[in-house]
Amino acid sequence: xxxxxxxxxxxxxxxxxxxxxxxxxxxxxxxxxxxxxxxxxxxxxxxxxxxxxxxxxxxxxxxxxxxxxxxxxxxxxxxxxxxxxxxxxxxxxxxxxxxxxxxxxxxxxxxxxxxxxxxxxxxxxxxxxxxxxxxxxxxxxxxxxxxxxxxxxxxxxxxxxxxxxxxxxxxxxxxxxxxxxxxxxxxxxxxxxxxxxxxxxxxxxxxxxxxxxxxxxxxxxxxxxxxxxxxxxxxxxxxxxxxxxxxxxxxxxxxxxxxxxxxxxxx
Numbered sequence: 001x002x003x004x005x006x007x008x009x010x011x012x013x014x015x016x017x018x019x020x021x022x023x024x025x026x027x028x029x030x031x032x033x034x035x036x037x038x039x040x041x042x043x044x045x046x047x048x049x050x051x052x053x054x055x056x057x058x059x060x061x062x063x064x065x066x067x068x069x070x071x072x073x074x075x076x077x078x079x080x081x082x083x084x085x086x087x088x089x090x091x092x093x094x095x096x097x098x099x100x101x102x103x104x105x106x107x108x109x110x111x112x113x114x115x116x117x118x119x120x121x122x123x124x125x126x127x128x129x130x131x132x133x134x135x136x137x138x139x140x141x142x143x144x145x146x147x148x149x150x151x152x153x154x155x156x157x158x159x160x161x162x163x164x165x166x167x168x169x170x171x172x173x174x175x176x177x178x179x180x181x182x183x184x185x186x187x188x189x190x191x192x193x194x195x196x197x198x199x200x201x202x203x204x205x206x207x208x209x210x211x212x213x214x215x216x217x218x219x220x221x222x223x224x225x226x227x228x229x230x231x232x233x234x235x236x237x238x239x240x241x242x243x244x245x246x247x248x249x250x251x252x253x254x255x256x257x258x259x260x261x262x263x264x265x266x267x
Contacts, residue, residue, distance in 0.1 A: 013118075015110065015111040015112060015115035015119075016111075016115045016116075016118035016119040016122060017119070017122075018111060018119075019106060019111060019115065019116060019119030019120075019123075020119050020122050020123050020126075023119070023123045024123075027127075041080060042076050042077060042079070042080030042131075042135045043134075043135055043138050043139070045076050045079075045080070046069075046072070046073060046076050046135075046139060046142060046144065047142070049068075049072055049076070049200065050068060050069035050072050050073060050076075050142065050144065051069060051142065053068070054067065054068030054069045054072065055068075062201065062202055062205075064227075064231050066146070066231060069142065069143065069144055070143075070144060070145075070146060070230075070231070071227075071231070072199070072200060073139050073142070073144035073145065073230075074149075074150075074153045074156075074223070074226035074227050074229070074230050074231075075198065075199040075200070075223045075226060075227065076135075076199065077132055077135050077136065077139075077153055077154070077157045077226065078153070078156060078157045078160050078199075078219060078222040078223050078225075078226045079194050079197075079199050079219060079223070080131065080132075080135065080157070081128050081131065081132060081157035081158065081160050081161035081164075081222070082160055082161060082164045082190070082193070082194070082218065082219045082222065083190060083194065084127070084128060084131060084161055085124060085128065085160070085161030085162060085163070085164040085165035085168070086164050086165065086168050086185070086186070086190055088124055088127065088165060089120070089124065089164075089165040089166075089168035089169040089172060090168050090171075090172055090179065090182040090185070091172075091179055091182060093120070093168075093169055093172035093173065094172045094175050094179045094182075097172075097173070097264060097265075098176075103116060103261075103265060104265065107265045107266075113258075113261040113262045113264075113265040113266060114258055114261070114262065116261060116265075117169070117254065117257050117258050117261050120169060120257075121162060121165070121166070121169075121254060124161065124162060124165050125158055125161075125162055128157060128158040128161040128162065129154060129155075129158045131157075132153070132154035132157040132158060133154055136150045136151075136153065136154050145230065146230060146231075147230065149229040149230035149231075150229075150230065152225075152226075152229030152230070153226045153229050153230055156222055156225045156226045156229060157222070157226065159222065159225075159243075159246050159247075159250070160218055160219065160221070160222030160225075160246060162250050163218040163221075163222070163245075163246040163247075163249040163250050163253075164218055164219075164249075165253070166249060166250045166251075166252070166253020166254050166257065167249060167252070167253040167256070168185075168253075169253060169254075169257040170253050170256035170257040170260055173256075173257055173260035173261050173264055174260050193217045193219050194219065196213070196214055196217075197214050197217040197219040197220040197223060198214065198219075198220050198223045198224065199219070199223060203220065218245070218246055218249055221242040221245045221246055222242075222246060224238070224242050225239065225242045225243065225246075228242075
């Protein structure tokens, strides 16, 4: 619980959900402006790569014996979630501290910095789940799913997005300049991660001496889980390993963000 200077008490969950409610009030008025980035962009990638380029790719060992559309569909959902998670946790978080300063305003109320962090992750998770659901439903009409594993892919996308968002939230909380590092991050980390983490082709096609970079990528772990949910072919221990890696990123990122939000907002 948090006790304000006026003596009001706000429970931990209540404080976080008040902030989530504020996000929702904004979102329901401006959801059209975010529709492309949160739902349509991955679908357009699916049309271009799965139907366009994919029509030239023969099913074979590299695609697990399925069409390229079916092979790439779960990976594109997860890749979109990773990009959304990073995007929502860099400049928007920095803005809360530096430009709009709404974090300063919110923590002047009984809502604590810790509740603010919790609200950010709750809201990010809800948006990721919504975007993944939109993609999954539209992809049905493409013939991209072979079974109900698409439901698992949506959940994996949410987890992967949060695994990318958590460290970025912590990084944004420790950023005091204009956020130039975020531009470099998108150019030299996010885009290469999207291209070389098994999204479009198996990482076995990458030279062995560079393959460890894919193993470090949360997107590769998420992609493996997503394909396991729809196509199979991933052992139980491997699934647990991928899950553990993503959960660890969420936990460590949340802990750092929690600490640095307090240090920046509580003087």
